[in-house]
Structures are given as structure tokens and as C-alpha cells.
Amino acid sequence: MIAAFVVAIVALMLSWVPIINNGAAFLALVALVLGIVGLVNAARKGRPGKGMAVAAVVISVVSLVVVVTTQIAYGRVLDEFVEELDSASTSQLEGAASADATADAAADEDESAASAVRELAVVESAFGQNTYDPTTWWYVVIVENPNAEHVFPLAGLDVEAIGADGTILDSGSTYVDVLPGRVALTGSFMSVGTGVIDHLDLRGPDVTDALHKPGAGSFTVTDVAAATDEWSTTVGGNLSGSFVDEQSLVKVVVVARNAQGQIIDADFSFVDRLPPGVQARFEVNFMTALPADTTYEVYPAL
Structure with missing residues (x-):
């Protein structure tokens, strides 16, 4: 129990x-x-x-x-x-x-x-010897970014001076933010020497370098006018932009065309500061007296 x-x-x-x-x-x-x-x-x-x-x-x-x-x-x-x-x-x-x-x-x-991004395209190029120093050459290349919503930030653009036999006589480099639309590259070739430039080649960024950036902003140029004296021509105007932030050191390239529409010269200057909603004055000085019937195109760039 x-x-x-x-x-x-x-x-x-x-x-x-x-x-x-x-x-x-x-x-x-x-x-x-x-x-x-x-x-x-x-x-x-x-x-x-x-x-x-x-x-x-x-x-x-x-x-x-x-x-x-x-x-x-x-x-x-x-x-x-x-x-x-x-x-x-x-x-x-x-x-x-x-x-x-x-x-x-x-x-x-x-x-x-x-894959939808298109490459930068060369619209037009021109070059010539400077009248005040025939050993140096000026050049200008107008480049178009055909992508409405893509930007090539700080793009390295190399302009090469090519001789008739294919020799690279000299080159110039520019770094800019290529916004949608057109930008102009200009400068001088100092090392051509006794060579003769036949044409220009442009080497630029790959399409993979483009950034999708809708509404990146754009420039507006107004009141463009030229003043010529015996030795030079000064082209000035007002610049504004649709950017959210203040822009600094805006490069302004002015392209000069003759009455037939051919590019005869190009030069540039800088706008130190461009605040949002504010106009800034620019002036570009050509070291030669350009004809009275010369027309001018302005290409700002960041």
C-alpha cells in the first residue's frame, strides 16, 4: 500500500x-x-x-x-x-x-x-592662327548634350589639333559640367610650332559617366552687345540661371561669326558668383578688332 x-x-x-x-x-x-x-x-x-x-x-x-x-x-x-x-x-x-x-x-x-543615354556630339568646330602671334592658334568646339535629363559632371574634354598626316600637334583640356544643351570649348594651342592644323578631334566622357538629374538648371543670357575700338572688341551681357544653389566661377565662352555664319574667333571669361534669381554681368575681350557685322553666341558653363 x-x-x-x-x-x-x-x-x-x-x-x-x-x-x-x-x-x-x-x-x-x-x-x-x-x-x-x-x-x-x-x-x-x-x-x-x-x-x-x-x-x-x-x-x-x-x-x-x-x-x-x-x-x-x-x-x-x-x-x-x-x-x-x-x-x-x-x-x-x-x-x-x-x-x-x-x-x-x-x-x-x-x-x-x-542604355538610353546618348553620347555627346560635336556640333561644330573651328580654329585659326592668332593675328598678334601666328605661332599660336585659337580653337573652339561646340558640343551638344542631347540628353534632356542627364548631366555629365566635371567631364574631362580633350581637344586635339591634328595635322594632315594624322600627327597630334597639340591638345587642350577642359573640365566642365555638361548640362543638357550646348557648351563651347575654347582655348589656345601653344605648341604647334611650324605645323599646320588640319582638323580637330574631341575626346570626352563615356555615356556611363552621365548622371540622371532632371531639372539640373540652365542659363539665360540677355542684353548681349559688342564694343569695338582700334585694337580689340569687348562683348558683354547679363547672365542668370535657374539653379537652386549659388554658382561660382561660371565660364562664359563667346563665339564670333562673320556675316556668312563662319566662326572667326572665340574667347572666354568668368563670372565669379551667380546667386539664384540674380543677374550677373559678364565681359569677354577679343584681342583684335572684329568687323561691325560680326554676330556673337554666348555659351555659359559650370
């Missing part, structure tokens, strides 16, 4: 513990059998301990009920945990897939946008 009671008590204590309560169920069955045997012996042979045997049977049955109940409860909790874990894993996988799809779409969009 005592053994049945002790085993039943141990089974009841362990019946609440997950996993271990599997063993508690076995102990409860053992205690139940021992308790029933004790009851039978007490009834047939009149042995003492009937009360303890009854207690062992009752406690054993309670232990079995607790084991079954807790197993069901723990099983539900475990199932819910597994479902939540599966759901979280599925969400993470779906999120990763969505992020990959978004990244792929963005990459495809960037690749498509990059």
Missing part, C-alpha cells in the same frame, strides 16, 4: 513537467495497479491499509488525467510555435524575394536608363 501511495505521489508531482510527464504516466499506471491490488487484498484478506490504497488509486487516476491534459496543452503550444516559426520564415523568404525583385527591377531600370 505504501509503495502504491508513494509511486502515485511521485507520478502526480511529475505529471506537470513537459516530456518528463511521459514517465509520470508510466508511474501512475504502476501506482494504479499496486493500489488496486492493495484494495483487493484488503477486501479479501482483511489487511489494513485500505484507505492508503484508495488514495493511491485516486492520485494515480488524477496523475493520468493531468498527464493527458498537459500533453494536449503543450502539444497545442508547440503547434502554434511551429506555425508562427513557419509563418515568420515564409514572410522572411517572401520579403527577401520581394527585395530581390525590387533590386532587380531597379537594376533593370538603371540599365535601361543608362
Whole structure:
């Protein structure tokens, strides 16, 4: 009887513990059998301990009920945990897939946008010997950025003077932000010597250097006028821009054309500061007196 009671008590204590309560169920069955045997012996042979045997049977049955109940409860909790874990894993996988799809779409969009960018194009070029020093040559190249929403930032543009036999006689470099539209490159070749320039070549940035920058801003030129004396011609005007930020050291190139429309000279100066919504005065001085019927084109650049 005592053994049945002790085993039943141990089974009841362990019946609440997950996993271990599997063993508690076995102990409860053992205690139940021992308790029933004790009851039978007490009834047939009149042995003492009937009360303890009854207690062992009752406690054993309670232990079995607790084991079954807790197993069901723990099983539900475990199932819910597994479902939540599966759901979280599925969400993470779906999120990763969505992020990959978004990244792929963005990459495809960037690749498509990059493939749509067109190269800079040379619109016109001209060159000539300076009248005040025939050993030096002036040059000008008008370049167009045909991309309405792309900018070539700090683009390195190299103008090469090429002789009739293909020899590179000299070169000049310019670094500017090429905005949508046209920009003019001008300068002097100092090392041509006794050579004769046949044509100009331009080396510029690749299309992959272009940045997608809608609304980058543009310049407006007004009140262009020329004043000529015996030795030189000065071309001046007003410059403004649609830029959000203040611009500094704006390069202003002036191209001079004769009555037939041919480029006969070019020179440049700088506007030190161009605040938003403000006009700034510019003046470009040509070291020769240009004809009265000369027309002028102004090309500002950052």
C-alpha cells in the first residue's frame, strides 16, 4: 500500500513537467495497479491499509488525467510555435524575394536608363592662327548634350589639333559640367610650332559617366552687345540661371561669326558668383578688332 501511495505521489508531482510527464504516466499506471491490488487484498484478506490504497488509486487516476491534459496543452503550444516559426520564415523568404525583385527591377531600370543615354556630339568646330602671334592658334568646339535629363559632371574634354598626316600637334583640356544643351570649348594651342592644323578631334566622357538629374538648371543670357575700338572688341551681357544653389566661377565662352555664319574667333571669361534669381554681368575681350557685322553666341558653363 505504501509503495502504491508513494509511486502515485511521485507520478502526480511529475505529471506537470513537459516530456518528463511521459514517465509520470508510466508511474501512475504502476501506482494504479499496486493500489488496486492493495484494495483487493484488503477486501479479501482483511489487511489494513485500505484507505492508503484508495488514495493511491485516486492520485494515480488524477496523475493520468493531468498527464493527458498537459500533453494536449503543450502539444497545442508547440503547434502554434511551429506555425508562427513557419509563418515568420515564409514572410522572411517572401520579403527577401520581394527585395530581390525590387533590386532587380531597379537594376533593370538603371540599365535601361543608362542604355538610353546618348553620347555627346560635336556640333561644330573651328580654329585659326592668332593675328598678334601666328605661332599660336585659337580653337573652339561646340558640343551638344542631347540628353534632356542627364548631366555629365566635371567631364574631362580633350581637344586635339591634328595635322594632315594624322600627327597630334597639340591638345587642350577642359573640365566642365555638361548640362543638357550646348557648351563651347575654347582655348589656345601653344605648341604647334611650324605645323599646320588640319582638323580637330574631341575626346570626352563615356555615356556611363552621365548622371540622371532632371531639372539640373540652365542659363539665360540677355542684353548681349559688342564694343569695338582700334585694337580689340569687348562683348558683354547679363547672365542668370535657374539653379537652386549659388554658382561660382561660371565660364562664359563667346563665339564670333562673320556675316556668312563662319566662326572667326572665340574667347572666354568668368563670372565669379551667380546667386539664384540674380543677374550677373559678364565681359569677354577679343584681342583684335572684329568687323561691325560680326554676330556673337554666348555659351555659359559650370
